[in-house]
Amino acid sequence: MTVEEHGEQEMSFIDHLEELRWHIIRSLASILVFAIAAFIAKEFVFHDLILAPSRADFYTYRKLCELGEYMNSPGMCIQKLNFTLQARDMSGQFTTHMTVSAIIGLILAFPYTFWEIWRFIKPGLYPQEQKNSRGAVFFVSLLFIIGLLFGYYVAAPLSINFLSSYTIDPSITNEFDLSSYIDTLTRMTLACGIMFELPMIAFFLTKAGIISSEFMIAYRRHAIVVILIIAALISPPDVLSMTIFALPLLGLYEVSILISNIVRRRDLKRLNKSTN
Structure with missing residues (x-):
């Protein structure tokens, strides 16, 4: 092993801090770039994206109307949303513009930001752990995007x-x-x-040996109570919004049990092969 290779593998604490600093700087820079782009694209961001669920021609409401016609249930069709929006503070619209731009920047930069974090964490893992976590950035980003789409097209408009x-x-x-x-x-x-x-949290916790499918099944009732509490805390104070949050969480919990079971079976097969 050369001195250079040894230096790369055994970095000092200051070197780790310096590397972490650059990962953070690049992550913040990506968020800033997307935030500036969102700030410039004001008309699209607010009229076509943020304020779209406040109008009856929103995609979700149109699909509900089509479903209502198919099921012969006209009550499902939303013709008008009975509210108007107003900004009460003099700086309210500008502050909102800045805040929304920052949030959109954070959302759009999430895959890259997570990738930067993962690049910092990955060298500290064992080779087998790196192999087991292959594709983590892709699946974490994919699930996050699916969750955003569900929230934007299902949970938020129905609650609004x-x-x-x-x-x-x-x-x-x-x-x-x-x-x-x-x-x-x-x-x-x-x-x-x-x-x-x-599901990704369950995957990593199972890999780490912290939880198992048997553990999750045994504590399913406790998990349901926790899910209902979380849904009540993060959703608006109404039963419909809480239900919209709770049902997907319950489904994801069952998926997580399945994933945990698959991970454990694969680990047991790999262990049996290595011992034999």
């Missing part, structure tokens, strides 16, 4: 429609603050993106 159509008296009109609407939209969308990572 329910909350805007709920009235305690016909004389009261719904005039929501822009920040309240965007908070609901982004919170539900990002929460779905994060909760869809549950």
Whole structure:
């Protein structure tokens, strides 16, 4: 082994900090680039993306109308959302523009940011651990994107429609603050993106020997209670929104049990081959 190879394998604490610093800088730079791009594309970001679920011609509402016609259930068709948006603060729209741009920058840069983090962590793993975690960046990014799409096209619009159509008296009109609407939209969308990572979390925890499919099955009832609590905390305060969050989480928990079982079987087969 040469001195250079030995230096690459045994880095000092300061060298690790320097490497981590550059990974963080590159990650923040990617977020900043996407945030600036989102800030410049103001019309598309707000009219076609952020405010789209507030209009009756949104994709989800149109598909619900088509489903209602097919099922002969006109009540499923959403003709109008009974609310208007307004900005009460003088700097409200500018602040919202900045905040939304930063959130979109974070979302778009997520795959690259995770890749940078993974590049820092990967050299510290054993060769077998590196082999087992192959494709981690792809699957983590894929599940995050699927979760975002579910939140944007299913969870958020259904909750927005329910909350805007709920009235305690016909004389009261719904005039929501822009920040309240965007908070609901982004919170539900990002929460779905994060909760869809549950199968990958189960995969890594099983590989680490922390959990197993038997463990997850034994504590399924406890997990259901925890899922319901999480759904109640991250969703708006209504039963429909909580249900929209809880059902996918329950499904993902069952998928995680299946993944954990597959991982353990493969590890046992590999162990048996090595001993034989």
